[in-house]
Amino acid sequence: MSIQTADYTSKSAIGVSRVLRSKDGSGFGPPARAKRARRATLPTTWGGWAILAVCCLATAFMLVPVYVIIATALSGGTSAPSFFLAFPDKPSLDAFKGAWQQLHGSLINSLQITVPAATISCLIGSLNGYILSKFPFRGSNALFTILLVGMFIPFQAVIIPVFQFLNMLHLQGSILGVTIVHIIYGIPITTLIFRNYYEGIPSAIVEAAAIDGAGIWKTFTHVMLPLSLPGFVVAAIFQVTNIWNDFLFGFILTSPAAWPATVSLNNMIGTTTVNYAQLMAGAVLVAAPTVLVYLFLGRYFVRGLTAGSVK
Amino acid sequence: MRSPLKITGAAIASAALVGSLAACAANEQANSGASGGKSLEITSWWTSGSEADALGVLTTAVKAADAGLSVDNAAVSGGGGANARQALAARLQAGSPPDTWQLHPAGQLKAYVDGGQVADISQLWSDNGWASKLPKDVADAQQVNGKYYTVPIGVHRGNVLWTNPAVLSKSGVTIDPKGGVDSLIAGLKKVQATGTTAVCLGDKDVFASAELLESLIMARTGADNWKKLFTNSYSFGAPEVKQALNDYTTILGLANKDHSALTWDEAAKNMADGKCAVNLMGDWAFGELGNAGKQPGKDFSWVTFPGQDEVFDYVGDGFSIPAANLKHPDEAKAWLKTLMDPKVQTDFAAKKGSIPARTDADISSLSEYQQQAATAFKSVPVVSSLAHGQVTTAEFAQTYSDAVTALNGGGSIDAFVSTMVQAQSSQLK
Amino acid sequence: MTAPAIDRAWLRRRPPVAVPHGVKTSRRARLIFAPSLLVSFLFVYVFIGITGYISLSNWKVGTSPDLSLRQPFGATYGEIVGEQRFQADYRNVIIFTVVFLVLAIVGGLVAALFIHHVAIGRSLFRTVFLLPYALSFIVTGVVWRWIFAPSTGINVFLKAIGIQNPPGWTTDPGIVGAINSIDIGSPLKIQLGIPVALLPIIFAAAWQLVGFAMAMYLAGLASIPEEHLEAASVDGANAWQRLRHIVLPQLWPSTITCFVLLLHVALKIFDLVVAMSGSGPGFVTDVPGIYIYNYLTSRYDKASAMALILLGLTLLVVVPYLMRGYRRERKA
Structure with a gap:
């Protein structure tokens, strides 16, 4: 799963500037105005009730697959239940044990790939974003556009050279190799997010630092970075989700010992008798980290999706 | 200033740090695990119940012959072996092959030979006199241009x-x-x-x-x-x-x-x-x-x-070892020898449904079906499978x-x- | 109400300008940006160039790189374009993209409008709609494959309500609304229409990404000034008129962004199809991503040619979008 937002007109710093204005740092949420205008109240009109009813129905519908995953995972049996909505008579966690046994190694691999790749690509992105927003040079916009193309290419179009390249460095098949690839292909999106974010930070702050004699580096480390936490949260959530959920790179660039969790999960489907309970339990395990990130940091996640993408 | 955002941020930062450190530590551990100690990595597409059991027979046997050996089973499922071959091709090319891999002989083997990826084990064959212990069809399928590259573990019938x-x-x-x-x-x-x-x-x-x-x-x-x-x-x-x-x-x-x-x-x-x-x-x-x-x-x-x-539609199961970058040569050779043990071939066949490749393996304990198949293999024309990429x-x-x-x-x-x-x-x- | 007022005032200001700086700083700025650009240049442009070269070469299998150019020039492209599989793949990916975009964008818009107007449980609805977005396509595929399993999935429902012969979903080789029949010897080797087997996959993809479209629209809706709507109400505009003349035009930018981003996901779809169905009977669910993967073991040249055609299709949409952003930037 990978989606990236692209829009880097300066007007698009709406979300980010709002973040900066709200001193309590909660600016990533919906605008205060909207919050205040609407209290959580029951509808007063028939139309209101109808809307609420539709929302509830649609929500229930959206949750069906989630229910299916959990119900099947809890069934504990080795064969598929006869009907996809059947809830197990005797729920058991056995399937999770089996799935954990099969997946724990690759879950650790995924962690080893995701954490450094997300961290480093965010750092690079923040540096680039800082330069592009505060010290644009002649042609910087054109170069930035050129950089951004990398965000959209189908990775199949580069996979053979990437493979050969890693091969040359003796990194093909390793965790390090796939991590590097994720970092590199993560640079455009993180640069975009940070560029939009920093455009919302008044240049006066940077100017003041310059007057105090701070250079371009010192201004970044001492002035910008401390202000960057919201930007990092957005970019990190984005990168963590994309990298954790990656399949193609993991599939082609890693050997079994370095497989990320998505590839191992797919391997559980296989040619062979599918143990549905275990498979679904595996799906829960693989999905858990990103879902948890999303549940706890959901507001920032939404902001991450939309920051800079609404013109 | 202790806003929820800052706390979250700090938490993420420290988690990232801990994660990276853990990652490094785990990496080191994995590396030391691979270089030290006796181990053997086997690639196959045997992931179904009976296939996994049959593979288990082989790994148990090789471990029994060499106490302290750790076996790493890197089975890749899907596509009737296509996914496993894809993964293997990538590793061979990357110069980090498994110690041994499963394959069908003849046509499939030829590609590995042409690519210079599979080791010539003719010496091992002649040292052990294997050719004389096998039906000609089977022995022939393990060769390309007169050299042996594969060890046959069993013979399946496709039709x-x-x-x-x-x-x-x-x-x-x-x-x-x-x-x-x-x-x-x-x-x-x-x-x-x-x-x-x-x-x-x-x-x-x-x-x-x-x-x-x-x-x-x-x-x-x-x-x-x-x-x-x-x-x-x-x-x-x-x-x-x-x-x-x-x-x-x-x-x-x-x-x-x-x-x-x-x-x-x-x-x-x-x-x-x-x-x-x-x-x-x-x-x-x-x-x-x-x-x-x-x-x-x-x-x-x-x-x-x-x-x-x-007609006997022959689908062979065998194992090869890489020509270069073989990490555990001794273990890999021991593995090939284990596969050619008649007793192991019989036990393997009992789980897998195939017949032993060796003519001197005792098949009296095998099922009626397998005994019939063994008779047919000796008496009817044998051809290789296209669906399994064996014939070309x-x-x-x-x-x-x-x-x-x-x-x-x-x-x-x-x-x-x-x-x-x-x-x-x-x-x- | 002071804080929001300041907020809006801030928004109306001109966008922030660059820090004035000297030649030395400017050079340093270039130096800092240069590594990213170089790496990107290598991994994107040079690598695409290499793939392009491979697609024109004789390099069939990874093990024996034959980098001579294949004669006649571009023969590999000619070869694959004539294949039934190639034609099926592009029929599928185009159908997939169109239907999926309609479902996800319309669904996301409707969801956003409803959720924006509901007074209770908003954050719950929003969370649930966006939840699938956090999943990987593999997980989504695994679940939906199970839901659409012909004998244990939703067909049980369909049979219960009296549909005797429900479709076989991902196993169904049928093409709905086929506009041609296959003539032997014709260069077109497929039926043009909507493969039934593709529908469950489209549905699964829409389920996963409708929340993304919704989030985009919710952000768009939040940025429509309430005063505009209030003023329209005072002028006697009904809900539909307000939607038609105020809300939808203001959401147009969100639509463009959704369109481009979802389109690019749809064109390179791979993992979801792998997990749900694979190629399907008669390639009814095959997509370029799977084609490329399959030929990575036997024909590098074919895989590369296919990848470049896919890239071309993607760039056809993405480049105008990026250029549009670039021109705006220049004007600002």
């Missing part, structure tokens, strides 16, 4: 028709292995007329239908012409092949409609459960049905796929499986023939 005795007798149908394809189809139609699905098919991975079609082609052309198809001295446009294609579309019409959603083993089990009368599958199905607790003779029975002359190149096998996929979607027989004829002239030189 077996598994039958459900209860369903057949209810419809009053008997299938005569010598009766030819026409009488088979007539029988299947009779079953269909009683309201029971005649044929169980599970071709989520297309090899299952590719194998059905290849059994039909062999049945119509006979062993010699089948072999000539791959030297381009007999055409896929021959009337016998077209007849087989007609048979194929007829049989597809008698199969369960959801065949492309099922795997081969699900289809085999459906047959044993009485959901249909017959299922064509290689005799790994025998192992898988046994693994699922089905009784041979009672829940299911078998006949050789009916044809003009009896991977490219030709891919063309064939694409053409079968097209046929399954209602593609025309003429289109199939013209694709294959063209591939014969352009790919088989």
Whole structure:
């Protein structure tokens, strides 16, 4: 799963500037105005009730697959239940044990790939974003556009050279190799997010630092970075989700010992008798980290999706 | 200033740090684990119940011979082995191959030989005198240009028709292995007329239908012409092949409609459960049905796929070792020797449904089916499978499986023939 | 109400301008940006160039790089374009993209409008709709494959309500609304229409990404000034008129962004199809991503040619979008 937002007109710093204005740092949420205008109240009109009813129905519908995953995972049996909505008579966690046994190694691999790749690509992105927003040079916009193309290419179009390249460095098949690839292909999106974010930070702050004699580096480390936490949260959530959920790179660039969790999960489907309970339990395990990130940091996640993408 | 955001941020930052450190530590551990100690990494596509058990026999044996050896089973599922071969190709090219990998001999082996990726083990063969212990067909398949590259663990037969005795007798149908394809189809139609699905098919991975079609082609052309198809001295446009294609579309019409959603083993089990009368599958199905607790003779029975002359569609299981970057040469050689132990071959066959490659392996303990297969292997013409990429190149096998996929979607027989004829002239030189 | 007022005032200001700096700083800025650009240049442009070269070469298998150019020039492209599989792949990916975009964008818009107007449980609805977005396509595929399993999935429902012959979903080789029949010898080797088997996959993809579209629209809706709507109400505009003349035009930018981003996901779809169905009977669910993957073991040249055609299709949409952003930037 990978989606990236692209829009880097300066007007698009709406979300980010709002973040900066709200001193309590909660600016990533919906605008205060909207919050205040609407209290959580029951509808007063028939139309209101109808809307609420539709929302509830649609929500229930959206949750069906989630229910299916959990119900099947809890069934504990080795064969598929006869009907996809059947809830197990005797729920058991056995399937999770089996799935954990099969997946724990690759879950650790995924962690080893995701954490450094997300961290480093965010750092690079923040540096680039800082330069592009505060010290644009002649042609910087054109170069930035050129950089951004990398965000959209189908990775199949580069996979053979990437493979050969890693091969040359003796990194093909390793965790390090796939991590590097994720970092590199993560640079455009993180640069975009940070560029939009920093455009919302008044240049006066940077100017003041310059007057105090701070250079371009010192201004970044001492002035910008401390202000960057919201930007990092957005970019990190984005990168963590994309990298954790990656399949193609993991599939082609890693050997079994370095497989990320998505590839191992797919391997559980296989040619062979599918143990549905275990498979679904595996799906829960693989999905858990990103879902948890999303549940706890959901507001920032939404902001991450939309920051800079609404013109 | 202690805003929730800052706390979250700090938490993420520290988690990232801890994660990275843990990652480094784990990496180091993994590396030391690989370099120190005796270990052996095995790649295969044996992931189903019976296959995994059979592989277990081999790993147990090699561990028993070498105490302290740790075996790393890197089995890759899916695609009838295609995913495993993909993963293996990547690793071979990257210069970090497993210590040994599973493969079909002959055509599939040739690609590895051409790529210089597989080790010449002729010395090992002559030291142990293996060639004299094997049927000529098997020994030949392990060689390319007179050199040995593979060790055969077992011999599978691809063209077996598994039958459900209860369903057949209810419809009053008997299938005569010598009766030819026409009488088979007539029988299947009779079953269909009683309201029971005649044929169980599970071709989520297309090899299952590719194998059905290849059994039909062999049945119509006979062993010699089948072999000539791959030297381009007999055409896929021959009337016998077209007849087989007609048979194929007829049989597809008698199969369960959801065949492309099922795997081969699900289809085999459906047959044993009485959901249909017959299922064509290689005799790994025998192992898988046994693994699922089905009784041979009672829940299911078998006949050789009916044809003009009896043919043995050979699908070999073997292991090779890499030519370069072999991490554990001693363990890998010990592994190959273990595979050639007659006792190990018998135990392996008991789980897998195949017959031992060695002629001196004791098969008296094996099932009735396997004893029959062993007799047939000695007495009937042996040909290699196209569906499993054994008879010729991977490219030709891919063309064939694409053409079968097209046929399954209602593609025309003429289109199939013209694709294959063209591939014969352009790919088989 | 002071804080929001300041907020809006801030928004109306001109966008922030660059820090004035000297030549030395400017050079340093270039230096800092240069590594990213170089790496990107290598991994994107050079690598695409290499793939392009491979597609024109004789390099069939990875093990024996034959880098001579294949004669006649571009023969590999000619070869694959004539294949039934190639044609099916592009029919599928185009159908997939169109239907999926309509479902996800319309669904997301409707969801956003409803959720924006509901007074209670908003954050719950929003969370649930966006939840699938956090999943990987593999997980989504695994679940939906199970839901659409012909004999145990939703067909049980369909049979219960009296539909005797429900579709076989991902196993169904049928083409709905086929506009041609296959003529032997014609260069077109497929039926043009909507493959039934593709529908469950489209549905699964829409389920996963409708929340993304919704989030985009919710952000768009939040940025529509309430005063505009209030003023329109005062002028007597009904709900539909307000939607038609005020809300939808203001959401147009969100639509463009959704369109481009989802389109690019749809064109390179791979993992979802792998997990749900694979190629399908007669390639009814095959997509370029799977084609490329399959040929990575036997034909590098074919895989590369296919990848470049896919890239071309993607760039056809993405480049105008990026250029549009670039031009705006220049004007600002």
